Amino acid sequence: MSQLRIGLAQFNPTTGALDKNMSRILEQTRSACAQGAHLVAFGRLAMTGVGTANLSERLSFRTAARDVITQLAERLVADGMGGATVVVGGIGSDETGAVVDRVFVLHQGAVVTSLDTPLKGSSAAQVPAPAAVSFEVQGKRIVLSTSISNGQGASSDVPTADLLLIVDAAAYVEGRPTANQAATARSAAAAQMPLAYVNLVGGQDALVLSGGSHLTSATGSPVARAGFFEEELQVLDLPAQDTRPGPSQGVSPALDRNAELYAAIVVGLRDYVTKNGFRSVVLGLSGGIDSALLAVLAADALGGKSVVGVSMPSAYSSEHSKVDAADLAERIGANLVVHPIESMVDVFTDALDLQGVAEENLQARVRGLILMGLSNSHGHLVLAPGNKSELAVGYSTIYGDAVGGYAPLKDVFKSRVWELARWRNNYALDEGLIPPIPESSITKPPSAELRPGQVDQDSLPPYEILDAILAGYVEDNHGRGELLTQGFAAEIIDQVITLVDRAEWKRQQYPMGPKLTRVAFGEDRIMPITNGWRETAPHSNDNQPHQGAEHDAP
């Protein structure tokens, strides 16, 4: 009995592109077989991609998704790879006709076994599925599961075997890659079996898949790990099933928290742009921290030449905002265009007599209109610069700075924006390169510059306090009482949660962006817009308008 060799194919599918995905799966299988693999495993939903939503319920797509598995099995035989066992995720229909996430085990042109999991976002009944199935390769018994938590129960639920194989398609959340690896190590040690974990990678709309596929010895120690956020095929030998730590077969380094988050945003942005057929992006450059970090992320994702930064100074723009925008563009090799907005703003204010917040929003909307005009003329994707703190409290102008097809920072709190900016500059320094973000963009007080001398803290608490309250109110869904217990001042709590509640209508129209935290707006937190509930004044919640007449603040 020869040693079992395994290919862990960390794959970046394009959702819906069945034929393209099939061709690339075939290609990676060929490469793994050429390296002697007997078993090649892809993640869940590798054939269809994640996030198919209602597409997975259309008969034409379901039929094609079924047929493409048959085609793959046939092609494997025709191309001389019928002897390899290929584990690949797709979709299927259960006995009720509902769509399910199905992992197929292919061998010699046939489906040897398969494993169903309820498909997230489908209307399928949540039928309990078997936790695992098993099959043999090269005389070794493989137990296949689709979730780490199933693996955790391995010691009691799972029959003794030679390898526990977990195929996954888990949406990225900060810290999850590390937690996943710890969980699989525990599972392997508990089951006293080697464990292979294979995950998808890449961006798909609001989801980012992190990769980090790995092989763990029967003692729970790492034998091999692929990189994060990039495609990689690892071909590995099954470690001995005893208590010796197996020899390392190449363990990619773990990422620190900023490197991990930064890389997640970059891959989400790159895949949104390229998978949707764009070649360039456009964004406003205000000289502020959000647009600066966004431009650097875009340059890292696509190259500076594919980034168009637009400086749109108004009568209220400071000299440094123009200088910082130009400095940034030069550092990252982006294209800079300058469109002063004063004449455009004036023609509206003259005709409409707009003042106060209305005039502030007007400036932001004139800028949005310029960006969309450039997008329509030149085919750039517009990136929206809003961060999670701004989205939370509605500190953004709908149809103004909120325009865009994709919003890379929408799930990043403002305090984390600064942290990422500093991390990115230090990373450059460590590499002996010029830090991409002008220091003054990081250190100056944040300002929308929509009226003379305006700074964000005129109307918001300091961001470190704001973000701490938002973590409680938004991510933990804590009420006012729990926030008071955490020691925040009542007036600040009331200010913040009132702003958050009033901004729901704007959030529901905000562009898509990558989910990065446990509770992302749009993906995980939907509140009623029409909402009579008042945390701030329990039991007198009857008479106050909620959304209010003031539709938005700058």
Add this chain to the structure above:
Amino acid sequence: MSQLRIGLAQFNPTTGALDKNMSRILEQTRSACAQGAHLVAFGRLAMTGVGTANLSERLSFRTAARDVITQLAERLVADGMGGATVVVGGIGSDETGAVVDRVFVLHQGAVVTSLDTPLKGSSAAQVPAPAAVSFEVQGKRIVLSTSISNGQGASSDVPTADLLLIVDAAAYVEGRPTANQAATARSAAAAQMPLAYVNLVGGQDALVLSGGSHLTSATGSPVARAGFFEEELQVLDLPAQDTRPGPSQGVSPALDRNAELYAAIVVGLRDYVTKNGFRSVVLGLSGGIDSALLAVLAADALGGKSVVGVSMPSAYSSEHSKVDAADLAERIGANLVVHPIESMVDVFTDALDLQGVAEENLQARVRGLILMGLSNSHGHLVLAPGNKSELAVGYSTIYGDAVGGYAPLKDVFKSRVWELARWRNNYALDEGLIPPIPESSITKPPSAELRPGQVDQDSLPPYEILDAILAGYVEDNHGRGELLTQGFAAEIIDQVITLVDRAEWKRQQYPMGPKLTRVAFGEDRIMPITNGWRETAPHSNDNQPHQGAEHDAP
């Protein structure tokens, strides 16, 4: 044993406003008791309102929602109504701690029994709930259920009783009120029991509740029915449990299909405006059919004085478009303001050199900017005029005509827009009033008027064909093959479904509007934006950009 008298309280709650809802529930119970009711029934979720989404998972809200039921029970006793049995919907927690939709039966200050149903949109496990519970009032046995389908199984599943009581909170869908009444008639006849059905009423974000609460005799014939789309308290005597049709106690007339749909839109719009604290709405008046119907709907919902129509002619606007806008405003008593856009458009085209589609979108966006400026200055809610056909094919300018807080027509196909307009004018004629919509707005060829001589059919198939294809592709999720079988031309199918697929990103940013059909955008149909699946070219779906560089068409 005296005759049982029942109060069916068709109630319009405000979501989240627990205290306000409690006070009004108490008030309606008082009124029913004053009319001799022994049993007063409100719909499911009457205390919390529908669509609480993630709010229902917040501990502060869950606690308050539990406490308010206790308070109601205590207030009933304190106010001398403890002897009445009150059936009222709210939320509760099941044994796993998950939030559930719970109907409480209150009597003498205590919860006599309750009935749980999984809460739509919560993350609660879908635990199977009992189909029905029963309790006694005045020596009569009442079987309580929360769904008509539970009621349908009454003859076999439900114990023999004196009354089958179904409490509901069903989202309106065209034709459902009629179907519901037919279903309850069948249930009553099958169970040989009188049946009372009580539903909520009113608008809540994208949901409309239709009312239509009714009492059916043991033979299935209608004894009483409340009106549709308005609050009403009916106090009724339990019909005899025999095969005689009971005497009518007031059956409101059924609505024809146009009257029903029109009323649903009006109540959704009125409740969105008033529950969110607005006093007026603003919309662009182009002289076209969509904005004309929208303005009339708004005037019917709020009164013409609360409607601001803005005529924003460009260099390409026809004379009749200005005349028709003014004529409409006069017919409905709306305020008309005129803001020509030529000077505003020119300042952008001069600075940016925008042409073609970019310039067409610019005009729409200048108009959007004007409407948002008026909203910010005067506190009007902006209404977006888009219909379902336009949303489907992306025939709308994002951040242009798509701006707004609420979009009353977004789930109405264009061909139905005309039908509703004609119906509304005929209704006025039947009442001896002036038809509100100028005839030429109905009869002229639809045009966005963004370039000289432009009409919609330059770039779209005739609407009757477009809408028929959309019914198949969007509502039935049919693929290309099924559409071909239905007899549509291949080129037209391919054109339409390509447009629909490419517009997903714009739909996901479109304002909220009422769900009126089985499959409403935003509520029931979400597709991946990044989507490699091509109905139009099966099995060669790999290389074409999907979203494409052209971000939007006018």
